[in-house]
Amino acid sequence: MQFSKLDDLRALCRGLPDDDSHSREAAARRQQVLTKPPGSLGRLEELAIWLAGWQGREHPRLDHITIAVFAGNHGVAARGVSAYPAEVTAQMVANFDAGGAAINQLAALAGATLKVEPIALEQPTRDCTTAPAMDEDEFLQAIELGYRTVPDACDLLVVGEMGIANTTAAATLCAALLGGGARWAGRGTGVDDQGLGRKRAAIEAALQFHQPALGDPLAVAARMGGRELAAIAGAVLAARQRRIPVLLDGFVATAAVLPLWRVNEKFLDHCRAGHASAEAGHRALLEALKLDPLLDLGMRLGEASGAAIAVLLLRAALACHNGMATFAEAGVSDKEAG
Secondary structure, eight states: OOOSSHHHHHHHHHSOOOOOHHHHHHHHHHHHHBSSOTTTTTHHHHHHHHHHHHHTOSSOOOSSEEEEEEEOOOGGGGGSOSSSOTTHHHHHHHHHHHTOSHHHHHHHHHTOEEEEEEOOTTSOOOOTTTSOSSOHHHHHHHHHHHHHHSOSSOSEEEEEEEOTTHHHHHHHHHHHHHOOGGGGOOOTTTOOHHHHHHHHHHHHHHHHHTGGGTTOHHHHHHHHSOHHHHHHHHHHHHHHHTTOOEEEOSHHHHHHHHHHHHHOTTTTTTEEEOBOOSSTTHHHHHHHHTOOOSBOOOOOOOTTHHHHHHHHHHHHHHHHHHHSOBHHHHTOOOGGGO
């Protein structure tokens, strides 16, 4: 898929495929005849039905899971908005490659393939307080990179990120597209009060500088976001085009898809929020997007770590959905027989 202009991306977001209603309805009927009171497995039932609809199978599976972690650097980091220097992004990518990060352990536990995509780390985006972070071509190139990352054989896509100062970019996107100004700023990697003040000031400065573009969500994503955020959006869009269900990670990964949701509020129907991050603003963002997180563990690491843990819930949902006997198979009287 190639995007030569923002209108190409906008058109694709507006012409989205829906799930397979026949598979979804068949899975829902199966849940009604398994050896349990209807609804007694709570959200595990809903998750199994959701996976069935998007995979197009009454009996969904999780044989091929891809966890895609995109990494990028941000010019706004020079304003002291993070507790860590920008070179940590490349150092953490090396740690991912060496197998030493949390996501390596969690991906192995989840039975998932981890793909790490560093994007032009030697060339940070421009400082969004004084210039567009990316021009249109740079933004679309990052979208395309993410789009191409999703493999053909994929039962579930999990998306996450790594990038010093990317919580500032994420908060700025939220402020631009949902209002509320610098209230979206959180402590990210652990900035002190002075760092938090610099972060809030950067968000307000970016909003003021880019005020003429605030009416266009895709222009906002280019001007105030980052390459890794754009790549996440591209990957989630590719998954929708191929009816692949998606688990979103924390604040940054969720903010990354906000601009496409603003183009089409059905854009996230194939997505679930893996967890509620401890990062300030994530709960408000999830509420705006009408996403109910699967977990709430006080995490704020990024790297797709929270969503990777949520994969285990999906496996539990499918173990019950596919493995349980029906009332007829087990010779158990259902409630109608009483």
